[in-house]
Amino acid sequence: MATKEYIAKYRQLKLLYERELDKQIADITWYRVVATLKQHFSFEVQAVDAQKIVRAFAGLKRRYGSFTGRGEGFNERWQAFRHFYELDTHYDGRQFLEILADYLKINLDDVPRSTRYYWFERAGLSLSAMEGHHSKDLALVAFVAAKWAINKRSQPVKSATIEVLTLAKPSRKLQVASRKCTHD
Known part of the structure; x- marks a missing residue:
């Protein structure tokens, strides 16, 4: 059973999260946010750094939107985020894209040029060959880019060779229409 102190801190953190997002959320949504924080950030409601973690997560949510911790490919995307977040270095745009x-x-x-710019825009950064960014800031770019990479890998290879097209069966309507023509 939760203590009064725990419940008070839990509610205080929810209010902080709502203030950072600039909107109210349902209790069940907050419950899911806390579950995500516990799973990915080793979050504890009564920890000293709880407010810092909630504020940072709300910032990611505000900047990125669907930063939920669930969904297809989230773990791979999260790994990319953590990889670059845990580095302590600076990269220029081109160097970072290559890495x-x-x-x-x-x-x-x-990767289309517009897609590269989109990755940086979603992270609130600009893509510039001359301008450098800290790896912690680029971690969100990696998170966004990982989604593109996952989607690209899961796309089926499409073939438009003549052999494939000739092997395709004609539709039922086409078969009926061709029979009518031959019987007339």
């Missing part, structure tokens, strides 16, 4: 592509096992030439 990120290597980390995600993607070919940077396959």
